[in-house]
Amino acid sequence: MGALQKTGRNTDSGAVTKTGTQPPRWERMRSRKANHRFKPSLLLTLTFAALFHKGAVGAASGSGLKLLELRVPEKAELGESATLECKFELGGDEDNLYSVKWYKDDHEFFRYTPDDMPHIQLFPVAGVNLDESESGLSSVTLRDLTFESSGSYRCEVSTEAPDFKTVLKNRFMAVWAPPRADPAVEGLRPSYSVGDLVAGNCTSASSFPPANLTWFLNGRQLDRFSVEFFSPWPDGAGLQTARLGLRFRADTEHFRDARPAAASPSHAARELELRCVATVQEVSRQRSVRALLLAPPSLADQRPAKIEGGRGAATCTAYPGYSMWAIVIIALLLSPELLAYRGQHLLREQQIHT
Structure with missing residues (x-):
């Protein structure tokens, strides 16, 4: 009849089919939305893949500043x-x-x-x-x-x-700036007796930062009660001078046996060693000073000494203590003042007798 056949029946199965017709409108719209959703996802996937490939290549080659x-x-x-x-x-x-x-x-x-x-x-x-x-x-x-x-x-x-x-x-x-010279030690004497005041100064000049000063007695660092602190002061060109004092009373324990060169032939000498160390940035310079102990005469030195002459000669015993007193008495008797006084006394006696 010239008209488009819309339906037909399958003689084998008896099912009705549509021929020559388009899908409904709502199915076509859903297909378009699916296509739109696929394109961004594909673009994002390709971008991530490119970035991952570039990072992998860079990591493998170790490139980069x-x-x-x-x-x-x-x-x-x-x-x-x-x-x-x-x-x-x-x-x-x-x-x-x-x-x-x-x-x-x-x-x-x-x-x-x-x-x-x-x-x-x-x-x-x-x-x-x-x-x-x-x-x-x-x-x-x-x-x-x-x-x-x-x-x-x-x-x-x-x-x-x-x-x-x-x-x-x-x-x-x-x-x-390190110190250019060893520290200077001033005020110490060459010898001390027990009870004497040991006092002096250690000065380190021209350094920056100022030197850290330390006193040592016989190799041991002195405590803060035996030293005297001074504030550093500038000495030109941005450099500074540091000073550390020393004050303590000499005691027998401060002295030790002296070196053979310093020992006396008559008896063993004792000495103390004082050393000042100046340190700037782990660079050290030092100066050492030694002083001898003036010990009082021992009992052995005061024993009488026998002086023996030749055969048949008398034995003479000398007493150093008595000899000293005799010398003192003679000196007093021979003094000018005493002689003048005795002369005046004799003159008066003569005038009285005449």
Whole structure:
């Protein structure tokens, strides 16, 4: 009849089928939504895969800008030179060096740019006296260091576009001045008796920071009750002088047997050794002083000594104590005042008799 056949019956199964018709509208809309949901999910999956692949390749090849080591001396001596080193690694062809910069206390003083002419640029900063002939891509050298050279030093390395990666590290450097001479010891005597006051000073000049002073008696450090403290004072050019006093009463326990060279032929001498040590930044200088003990005569020295003459001669016994008293009496009798008094007395007696 020319009309589109909508239905038919299967003679084998008896089921009714639709032929030549389109799906309903609501089924077509659900299919479109499913397609829209699939596309973003696929795009997101591809993005993650690309990022993962790039990270895996970078990790495998070890690429990327790295600052391997920054070497800055912790301590540098006044007036000397110091070299600061900055070791870095670009890591691959994808990173090109843009610049290497050096800072002191956040102030730039050196820049190395390989694409510029000249490659090196210098900037004035207090305390930085750069040796340009010894400075370059991976290190800088500072000369004629002053106390202003102390501070925090930073190395900063950057790559070119498009990443503009930057790595940096900081280190602190302190400038110090050791003492140029041994400490000076003043006020001590070459010998002492028991009960004498042992007093003196130890002075260490021209250092920074000021020296840490310590007194030793026979190798043992003296306690704070035997020393006298003084405040350090400046002595010009930023240097300082330190002083530590010494005060105690000499006792027998302070003395020990002297060395053979110091011993007396008649008896064994005893001595004390005083030593002052000045320390600045683990560098020490010292000065030692020795003093002998003036001991009173022992009982053995006061025993009578026999003086024997030849055969048949009488034996004479000398008593050192009595001899001393005899000398004192004779000296008094022979004194000018006593002789004058006796002369006047004799003159008066003569006048009376006449």
